[in-house]
Amino acid sequence: MNFKLLIQYDGTDFHGWQVQENERTVQGELERVMALLEGRDVYVCGSGRTDAGVHAEGQVANIKLKKQFTPEKLRAAINGNLWRDLRILSVEKAADDFHARFSARSKTYLYRVVNTPVISPFWARYAHHETRPLDVNRMNDASRLFLGEHDWSAFCSAQSDSENKVRTITDFSVESHWDARAQALIIQFRVTGNGFLRYMVRSIAGTLLEVGRGEKDFDTIQTAIVGGNRYLAGATAPAHGLTLLKVYYE
């Protein structure tokens, strides 16, 4: 039986999604628990990797099990063996050919920034702290430059192992709202696309932060997108501001 899992994790204390020897990872934790429940090794197939420190409010994975479980029992059994920073929110039976990675059509990421002199302890783990004033409207305007199908060579890790760096960004907005707990504005970059290269969202976020501080102009961004020159892009923004919000299927 093939099961689809909806997963949340606070990425602070994980070395990312992918299994690594001697490191605590999300996939590693889930495979440890599945081996306990199933009595054999089970591959936990995620929609994609997330880097160390990146959070997920809506990661999706699938697992193929031989033992019989109802979705509710399976969810309770997995969660009962996890620390509180990793949770299966829901489990559902999936078609045999459902594959969390290959069946994914698009993904939405959020990059959160708290723009204030002092960052609240309640956001310090989940948002990047920027003390210098940011021009949200200018960042939102600049976000439109990233829409469409492009080769993202300028906005990914030099170690990216994807040969094809063409991806399509379908939606991108930058908005801010007052947060009572932060007692500050939280700025959210929300980007949706059919796929993302390693560091791509953080590299775009870092570029937009430079736009927001008035340090980068639109022409430079346009040139970077067209020409693929990584030195024209901004610095990669820190991992802990990034959250995988949702994975879309069908």
Added chain:
Amino acid sequence: MNFKLLIQYDGTDFHGWQVQENERTVQGELERVMALLEGRDVYVCGSGRTDAGVHAEGQVANIKLKKQFTPEKLRAAINGNLWRDLRILSVEKAADDFHARFSARSKTYLYRVVNTPVISPFWARYAHHETRPLDVNRMNDASRLFLGEHDWSAFCSAQSDSENKVRTITDFSVESHWDARAQALIIQFRVTGNGFLRYMVRSIAGTLLEVGRGEKDFDTIQTAIVGGNRYLAGATAPAHGLTLLKVYYE
């Protein structure tokens, strides 16, 4: 010079507000930093203690310093010596007779409950998890029983060292709202009063949770308030659901 500090802390990794030998406490951390900055011991006077695990979005303290600081420099100097789970949001000069505890007129506490089968990792540190269905309207109705001036002997720690257990609750409401990160309803008990005994809010919250599950009737609560019999009150709700939201002065 007397300074008023507005303080936030994630209480998870603190043994409460008050200084204790060999334990990490909020007051202890602040006094450690003040001794560094002032070159002598400085008493950090809080509006009141919070117990181990309790959070604060709006704790207030005052400190009397001999050295000259601008409020901004002082804030930066303190924050620069703290871990990220404790932050001074603002510093202002205060009148010489301002006393964070004696000058306080009232306080507002929030008690947060996530009412869902699985609690999100993003709320597990900050809200109590209740899987059984809770009747929010019934809890809100019951919250009115607690309004007014009463002897709260039934709703405080047996070890409470306050001789006078009379306090006045001026506002109390229970509301719920959908939270996108939790993917669940968050129920918030918001209570304001001129003072609170040890465990008082958590004891009232625990009683209301029993009301919400249909396990306690209004008459029993009324009898507990009037008669002061602790066995009629509910269990003390866990500390991590509680947050000191605001302290009011003047």
